Amino acid sequence: MFTAVRRFSTATRRFLSMDTPSIDIQEIRAKYWNKDEEFFLEENLPTTDPFKLFDIWFKQIANISDLSFEEINAVCVSTVGKDLRPSSRMVLLKSYTSDGFSFFTNYNSRKGQQIEENPNAAMLFHWPKTSRQIRIEGAIDKLDDDLAVKYWNSRPLPSRIGSKSSEQSETVPNRQFLENKKRELTELAEREGGQAITKPESWxxxxxxxxxxxxxxxxxxxxxxxxxxxxxxxxxxxxRLSP
Amino acid sequence: MFTAVRRFSTATRRFLSMDTPSIDIQEIRAKYWNKDEEFFLEENLPTTDPFKLFDIWFKQIANISDLSFEEINAVCVSTVGKDLRPSSRMVLLKSYTSDGFSFFTNYNSRKGQQIEENPNAAMLFHWPKTSRQIRIEGAIDKLDDDLAVKYWNSRPLPSRIGSKSSEQSETVPNRQFLENKKRELTELAEREGGQAITKPESWxxxxxxxxxxxxxxxxxxxxxxxxxxxxxxxxxxxxRLSP
Structure with a gap:
């Protein structure tokens, strides 16, 4: 029933580095850095509401000044369609509330197609400098279109032009193809103003x-x-789960 | 056929920050940092072998000295069982070859159970400082047990004790439960030497x-x-895909 391309015999498995290894990744052992140098204990939680706990962690991490170079709201979203082949990519979290966790995208993208087939999804936040991750699982639903319009209109013009130049996940012949679309839209905005770069139907x-x-x-x-x-x-x- | 807990009406969806927002995440716009400040073009690839290209990117990133604090071999692994509910977690990549990408874990963990049901999986590497990600999809197979024994024996004693203290993904009553297991194994190692901390069957x-x-x-x-x-x-x- 599954669609794995092939299953090798483990006996034939090689377990070697690439031809000219310059790194022995088996020797990479990060010293986990627990900022507060204390355990995270269920008997000592700052709140028993997981949404509020997310908020507390997120703000703690955002306030560590030397993390300024990490995108703290970058999150891995994993989706899977009926073919049982999961896929993962980073998106930028744009809102979190006591309802859920929101992001924007093109509904025609591969993730959009997979969500259409199966709303179950997983999010993974990982902030390596704090040795923390948050895993979230649940079902995905669409946001109201008026929220998308409102957010679209708040984006800088170059982001809107970039988004609108791209039929997300579609194959394109080369980079020049995208640059041409971008130039057309840039010229449109110059002629008619930035409000001419309206939200695509599928975004x-x-x-x-x-x-x-x-x-x-x-x-x-x-x-x-x-x-x-x-x-x-x-x-x-x-x-609590065993680690 | 899907197992989503429930689907809210989008009309009822709120789209607000938490009660006392201190961060407006919609305003977080990272300036993407392309180290070489150039486009990544299919007509200009350093190799047409994706395994070699992975190796090139991985080594480039490992050699950026101010990335020393990122765990470059930390990778998000996403798996899904027959219930169509994907799950994601970070693991540490321990080898890559022209066959594939390897890591170690407990076969009884949730990911192990999902892989047993469905070998299809996705990996996502994300190195935010370089504005790069690598997505990999395929089927997972087990490595030979002798490779696991060999790697197990190369690990520092505290890591072996930590792993062996944990029936991964099992519910435990509290942290003390794990600490007790660790103390027992530490005492065993003191009495009989580190080689007494043998690889668990399921690891x-x-x-x-x-x-x-x-x-x-x-x-x-x-x-x-x-x-x-x-x-x-x-x-x-x-x-090339549209972005």
């Missing part, structure tokens, strides 16, 4: 409505803290 | 055998470069 927002959160705090002894919030109807259960 | 390696690579180079005008390698049997096709 809009998604919201992931969580039924599962995991807050992961790396620890230097490898006994990482994993605190899970799982929803059954409207009730959240909190538990 | 081993996986290799993802790619059928799809995407090399993503962020560009400041939002016309990001997306170069895809797709495999049909043994033939790789190269194409």
């Amino acid at each position: 809009g927002g998604y919201i992931l409505i969580p039924r599962y959160f995991e807050f992961w705090q790396g620890q230097s002894d490898r006994l990482h803290d994993r605190i899970v919030f799982e929803r059954d109807e409207e009730v959240w259960t909190i538990k | 081993g390696g996986y290799i993802l055998i790619p059928r799809y690579f995407e090399f993503w180079q962020g560009q400041s005008d939002r016309l990001h470069d997306r170069i895809v390698f797709e495999r049909d049997e043994e033939v790789w096709t190269i194409k």
